[in-house]
Amino acid sequence: MTKQLSTNLFILFALVVIVSGFMVQSNHSMATFHPRPSMDIDPLWADHFDFPVGKPDGDGYYNAQKFGENNHLGDDWNGLGGGNTDLGDTIYSMANGYLISAKDNGHGWGIVIMIQHYMKGYNKVNSLYAHCTEMFVSQPNQLIRRGDPIGTIGTAGGIYPAHLHFEMRHGLELPLGGGYSADTSGYLDPTAFINSHR
Secondary structure, three states, X not given: OOHHHHHHHHHHHHHHHHHHHHHHHHHHHHHHOOOOOOOOOOOOOOOOOOOOOHXXXXXXXXXXXXXXXXXXXXXXXXXXXXXXXXXXXXXXXXXXXXXXXXXXXXXXXXXXXXXXXXXXXXXXXXXXXEEEEEEOOOOOOOEEOOOOEEEEXXXXXXXXXXXXXEEEEOOOOOOOOOOEOOOOOOEEOHHHHHHHOO
């Protein structure tokens, strides 16, 4: 075997290994995650909305601080037992959507999960789930279906009694913010929205 032929065979073998590895990686990614859609393809629509705890109707929970109360920008969901009786309870995605982010935002917020939901007509809304103890999702653009477990109720590192701070936003570029404001521009009343989109 000539030196040139040996070199060519080695290069061919290396290319086969590289391409095979890329195909395995691509197939794994396609099976696990669905990219956020562009406007020229249909996304997984959010055509029904459920409550994020006690799925689908909020059974076993109450809204301890409603949207607008004390300038609150979301709803605070607590277990009927009060205190920390709901610590570690499962939080569910309210609708089909794509993960924007899931990370620990530190003091006052704890773990925050944000999901974007595509509604018919390409209107979009974001749901935000805060003060979580655990998160079960982490990959940006990950496809999440209505009712999927996404995390657990927490205390933001022991700052509050356990509860889920839950926001809905049609202002898609709003910063995390502080959870309270007299200006509700870009925010939706979560309970009213869910009840009108069951």
